[in-house]
Amino acid sequence: MSRPRSQAEYLARLVPPSVAGLNRRSLLAGAAGTGALLGTGLLAGCGGSDSDSGAGSKTVSLGSNASDPTPKDVLAKVTAGFQSSSGIQVAVNTVDHNTFQENINNYLQGKPDDVFTWFAGYRMRFFAAKGLAGDVSDVWGKLSGYSDAFKKASTGDDGKQYFVPMSYYPWAVFYRKSVWQQHGYQVPKTLDDLNTLGAQMKKDGLNPIAFADKDGWPAMGTFDILNLRINGYQFHVDLMAGKEAWTSDKVKKVFDTWAGLLPLHQPDALGRTWQEAAQSLQQKKSGMYLLGLFVAQQFNNDEQDDIDFFTFPEVDSTIGAKALDAPIDGYMMARKPKSEANAKKLLEYIGGVDAANITVKNDPGTLVANTGADTSGYTALKKKAAELVGSATEIAQFLDRDTRPDFASTVIIPALQQFIKNPKDIGGLLTSVENQKKSIFTS
Incomplete structure (x- = not known):
């Protein structure tokens, strides 16, 4: 050629x-x-x-x-x-x-x-x-x-x-210890705690949650964790397998909850790569970032000890906060x-x-x-990450790995980007997703 x-x-x-x-x-x-x-x-x-x-x-x-x-x-x-x-x-x-x-x-x-x-x-x-x-x-x-x-x-x-x-890595909410110590922030245990923390970060001049979706896949992590927290692991897996309806009240609740959190997210996400969002965390311009452990790659060696994380907080007490994404x-x-x-x-x-x-x-x-392997050289961050995965009751692989590749790329990526751009027509968006899902999963 x-x-x-x-x-x-x-x-x-x-x-x-x-x-x-x-x-x-x-x-x-x-x-x-x-x-x-x-x-x-x-x-x-x-x-x-x-x-x-x-x-x-x-x-x-x-x-x-x-x-x-x-x-x-x-x-x-x-x-x-x-x-x-x-x-x-x-x-x-x-x-x-x-x-x-x-x-x-x-x-x-x-x-x-x-x-x-x-x-x-x-x-x-x-x-x-x-x-x-x-x-x-x-x-x-x-x-x-x-x-x-x-x-x-x-x-x-x-x-x-x-x-x-x-290799594998968990998704969690990452932050810089020094920033949190400076402002006296505490790890949120519930969704209400997260909203309160985000509001305080805004007052302190920070983007509460670093966010990027130029490449289409990072927002899948937000959808995954909200669906796992609101509807549980089995519903999430069944939804990814095409067995549940995207027009259900359960899925609508996920997007309604997400819409309530969007004001805490870094604006203009569709024009930003995950690396750029991670750098805003590294530069102490954002307070936290939901991403995989690979976020650490955007920090200098002398900053590694300043990175910490917590698992996304509980939304429904009957479901808890033990499930997570940990792709292999x-x-x-x-x-x-x-x-x-x-x-x-x-x-x-x-x-x-x-x-x-x-x-x-x-x-x-x-x-x-x-x-x-000899893991004695693991940083404190990696040891904690391994413990998090070990304590998880259920582990998902990540949205675009847990469903059909064609459905993830042709339907979910544009749908999530449309939602980020305009979160007001959730019903219409999910009807479109469901119609396309039926076509793809029956082909």
Whole structure:
């Protein structure tokens, strides 16, 4: 394929008009400023032909969505460790995180890399069921240090494993200890407490809650936690699976509650990335931020001890505040990798203790899944995060991982952005979502 003259032209070639999703407009926006989309990049596909066995090869390709500096650096160190121990060279093809997700279906149906980054839970099972991922059950036979919960999260509907977990992180409300000590803020236990705290932060000249949704997915975390707190875990899971109606009073209550909280959120969220919102917390301009533990990546090393968090407060005392989002990140294998043997060797290394130890040392924003890792170097923040996940009664994977990818991208992202822009017509919005859900889940 000849090299396109611009990133816009490149994406236009890759995404035909018939592709469902946020389509070219959002893809182009999501890829703005990304220098990863090269002619040999991931979306072009680096896998071999179906007849290419890769026998005797000393290379393996890895498609990565780790485009932010910290995770990109961690992956580089992990693959360097694998190369050193195995003698197999790893060609890492990094693509902007959002662009990777939005193009994953086309990518996997083309000639994907041998191994690729992806997520546990529904989104893994979805592609495994479609025959777009390789069975790695034999790799699991060589792994140790994983709980039954992690193995379950890596297992497809057919009982085989298609995923190797690397790291996970809880979503919680983060804040700077020094800011809270300065103003005498206390951790809110209920929604009323949160509203009172937010009002005081406004008086003190802070944005109470840092907020961003330019990339479409961060607002899903707010929806998830409100639905978990208001309606409970099982309703949330059933709603994501298409079994409950978005027009129900239960869902309307979630959006009504959210609408009441929006005045506490940082304004103009649709023009801001999560990194920019995190930097407002880092710069002490915002009082708190509901996000994943990876928020720590936006803080300097000497600021890590100043970060703390609390789980989102209780809304309904009969439901409590024990459920949370704690997504699992890891790796999958293409259905027909150019070198299956090398791909499985890489996955075995990624799932081992050495790779976990490299991650512990280099990424302040994630927790490693392998319990055999040396976690003595965990910061106080990471230790507390691990304890939070350990104490959770139910763990969700995150909205766009717990439902169909096409529903998350084509319906939920624009719906949540529309709500943020205009929270007054909740009924009309949810009727639209429900109608589209019926069409997608029955297709």
